[in-house]
Amino acid sequence: MEHYDITVHEARALLESKQISAAELTESVIDRIDSVEPQVQAYVTLTEDVAREAAAAADKSLSSGDTTPLTGIPMQIKDVMSTKGIRTTCSSLMLENFVPLYDATVVERLYARGPVLMGKGNMDEFAMGSSTENSAFHPTHNPWGLDRVPGGSSGGSAAAVAAGECLFALGSDTGGSIRQPAALCGVTGLKPTYGLVSRFGLVAFASSLDQIGPLTKDVEDSALVLNAIAGHDPRDSTSIPGERPDYTKALTGDIMGMRLGIPKEYFGDGIDPAVDAAVRQGIKTLEDAGAIVEECSLPLTSYALAVYYIIAPSECSTNLSRFDGVKYGFSVDDATTAWETQEKTRARGFGPEVKRRIMLGTYALSSGYYDAYYMKALKVRTLIRQEFEEVFKRFDALITPTTPTTAFRIGEKTDDPVSMYKSDTLTIPVNIAGIPCVSIPCGFSEGLPIGMQVMGKALSEETILNIAYTYQQATDWHTKRPPGLGPGPV
Amino acid sequence: MPLTREEVKKLADIYHIRLSDEEIALLQDQMANILEQFESLTQLDTENVKPTSHAVPLATVLREDVAVPSYPHDEVMSNAPDKQGEFFQVHTVLED
Numbered sequence: 001m002e003h004y005d006i007t008v009h010e011a012r013a014l015l016e017s018k019q020i021s022a023a024e025l026t027e028s029v030i031d032r033i034d035s036v037e038p039q040v041q042a043y044v045t046l047t048e049d050v051a052r053e054a055a056a057a058a059d060k061s062l063s064s065g066d067t068t069p070l071t072g073i074p075m076q077i078k079d080v081m082s083t084k085g086i087r088t089t090c091s092s093l094m095l096e097n098f099v100p101l102y103d104a105t106v107v108e109r110l111y112a113r114g115p116v117l118m119g120k121g122n123m124d125e126f127a128m129g130s131s132t133e134n135s136a137f138h139p140t141h142n143p144w145g146l147d148r149v150p151g152g153s154s155g156g157s158a159a160a161v162a163a164g165e166c167l168f169a170l171g172s173d174t175g176g177s178i179r180q181p182a183a184l185c186g187v188t189g190l191k192p193t194y195g196l197v198s199r200f201g202l203v204a205f206a207s208s209l210d211q212i213g214p215l216t217k218d219v220e221d222s223a224l225v226l227n228a229i230a231g232h233d234p235r236d237s238t239s240i241p242g243e244r245p246d247y248t249k250a251l252t253g254d255i256m257g258m259r260l261g262i263p264k265e266y267f268g269d270g271i272d273p274a275v276d277a278a279v280r281q282g283i284k285t286l287e288d289a290g291a292i293v294e295e296c297s298l299p300l301t302s303y304a305l306a307v308y309y310i311i312a313p314s315e316c317s318t319n320l321s322r323f324d325g326v327k328y329g330f331s332v333d334d335a336t337t338a339w340e341t342q343e344k345t346r347a348r349g350f351g352p353e354v355k356r357r358i359m360l361g362t363y364a365l366s367s368g369y370y371d372a373y374y375m376k377a378l379k380v381r382t383l384i385r386q387e388f389e390e391v392f393k394r395f396d397a398l399i400t401p402t403t404p405t406t407a408f409r410i411g412e413k414t415d416d417p418v419s420m421y422k423s424d425t426l427t428i429p430v431n432i433a434g435i436p437c438v439s440i441p442c443g444f445s446e447g448l449p450i451g452m453q454v455m456g457k458a459l460s461e462e463t464i465l466n467i468a469y470t471y472q473q474a475t476d477w478h479t480k481r482p483p484g485l486g487p488g489p490v
Numbered sequence: 491m492p493l494t495r496e497e498v499k500k501l502a503d504i505y506h507i508r509l510s511d512e513e514i515a516l517l518q519d520q521m522a523n524i525l526e527q528f529e530s531l532t533q534l535d536t537e538n539v540k541p542t543s544h545a546v547p548l549a550t551v552l553r554e555d556v557a558v559p560s561y562p563h564d565e566v567m568s569n570a571p572d573k574q575g576e577f578f579q580v581h582t583v584l585e586d
Contacts, residue, residue: 101565195546208544237551238544306528317505326578331571338583339506346507355507359517360524362501376531378541383534385542418523434545458546 003028004164005481008073008221011167015062015072022058022072026051026116029074032164033118036485039146041138042160044079044089046119054116061114069224071114076166078157079120080127081212082201083107086117090203091135092125094323094330094349104201105236106170106212106229113228118166122156125351126320127177127205129153130423133414134353141410142185143482144448148407151181157215158185162482168225169215174206175308176402176427178213179439183402183451186441186480188468189215190222193458194434195240197226198233206315207238209308209431218478219440219469223247226461240459250462251469256290258467261395265301266426272405278443278450279401282471286399289470296391296398300384304429307384309421310364310377311432316354317361323349356417381432388433392457397464401426402439402451426453436461440468441477449477492518493525 003011003025014020030048037043051074058072077083080090082100084107089095103111124134132140132155140155142148143163150159154171158181161169171178173191182189190213197212204210214225230244262283267276287293325331325345326338332348335341350358364373391398403423413420430437435458442452452471456464472478498517502509509517560566563576572579 098569101561101568193546194544195548234553238546238548240546240548300534303530303534306531309524310528321505325571326580328569329571336581337585338580341581342506343508346505347509350507352513355509355513356517356520356524358505358507359498359501360521362505363521363525366501366504373528375541376536378543379536379539380531380534381545382539382542383536385545417520418527421524421527432545 002032002164004032006167007217008070008167008224011073012069016067022055022062022116023052025072026055026074029118029164029166035487036163036165039141039485040143040159040163040165041140042122042156042163042165043076043119044091044122044137044156045087047086047117050086051116051118054114058114058116068113070110070228073115073168074118074166075110075115076118076121076157076160076169077107078123078154078169078171080123080172080203081107081170082203083117083120086120088120088203090126091123091137092349092351092354093136096330098329102201105198105233107201109229109231121154121160121169121171124153124155125354126203126316127153127172127174128316128353128357130176130180130420131413132156133410134351136351139410142407143485144186145407147409148448149184149410151184151407153177154215155181158182158187158189161185161187161215161217163485164481168221170212170229171215172202172210172212173431174209174312175431176424178215179402179427179437179451179453180424182215182439184407184449186449186477187215188218188222188438188440188478189213190226190438191430191436192226192230192461193240193436195238196244196436196459196461197229198231198236198239200233200235204319206312207319208315209312219438219465219472220248220251222438223251223465245462247461247465250466252466253470253473255286255467255470258291258397259395260286260291260293261296261391261398262293263296263298263301263391263398263400265298266400270404270425271401272445274445275401275403275405275450278445279399279452282442282452283399285471285474286467289474296395298387298391298429300380300387301429303380304384304432305421305425307377307380307432308428309360310373311381313357313361314364314374315361317358317365320354320358384429385433388435388457396456397460397467398455400453400455402453406445406448406450430455434458436464438464438468440471441480442475443477492522494518
């Protein structure tokens, strides 16, 4: 296997035993990017110079023995997290030339552990979308089928991990934006409990739903990256206080007697039979490993999509009102009044999906509709949370498909927002309830990956990661790499 | 039923965003389709339910008010589209 295709923990073993250097590993990934990036287009900005410098520093640390599990590991960061001195665009014309003054807390925490930043990941503009087609710069292509979307909004991150253009990536998940692309690109994606990871320096989309998490090749890597990024941050008032455990220690591979619920609303109508079959086979694997499996019901599941598409646009319309063409970001030069500057800056700086959500949010928050839409959605959110709390009294975790189908074709859903929104049906309830969830590869249909979710109650990352780890010990879906990428006919 | 042109225009005015005639026409239909999806929520009785604005209940978080140096002025201004000396420059706010 090529160096760019290995996992973080495999790379760590090679680096620490001096079988490769951080510089060699980084060059392997740079070569890989040179070769496949024209097809995949997973990056907005490449930072080879920063990467080579960091690799040299990592090699010094490695020779002095002053290392962490992430020393010298090539990574990508979704372009929604602030990186000091490196432009952070959110894949929007509004921030095309924006260079942050400071690092996001997650970036700061990672830098302290010595990984190598390869660049910033392409995404749907301001993280709004399910296909990465809403990037103002270019779409990203799914490494498993270049005519397919990688999912979104962290599509560049999932595609980069799958294609070997980094060893791990950080994404953000507001309604499935880590898990849905992870499923469609055949990688492992974790959305932690809301508040486990600091949002300071994450450009806000929907503040009560946004959460940062890792996209990796397997669950062991997921735990390693989570160890680095999780932690209380006084700069984020929604950050959960207290220490975080060592998540790698939870990966015992023992799930004997664990109670797994299979919520029936996540199966059946609208779910591709191949996805259904792969996930049911996955459940069987967990049962064979000693878990106790039982069907359960979450009757409010079908309401989550409506709740989400009221709350998220409402919060987005508020958050994005900061873009006024004055302090930073794009600004028009053909206005004569301050109001005109603002109106025209937003008209030209935001793309169609962002405008659609701003308008929806403004509608839901406007006088006369506030109670009927926004307040109603917040109340149903309470009911959905309670429903999860009830079911977690009986189960340690829930197993579901991540997406109703495998990756759809580029362009297939761009003209129909409602059909695009529905591709997040199975990922959204988790964000509404603030609970953690990991998506892992569990099979293929016509050469395209299928994902399976493991959901747990708040702060049960150790449990869900161990279940996912146990699954990966018994299967090899996570070891598959997309064939046929690189120069030449595909 | 599609939203009226005036309804969409009014929302754009509230938000201070300029939309083209084509954008308004498209949003009249698209927003109506999306809003239709929200109708299902009326089936649920939420009479005595408290709203959840954040999934993880946290009381107001307070910290010691400690003075720390701010970011250097020139760095803060470095992303400004238009500036004059130490200030952000904007066009006329109050018109005649």
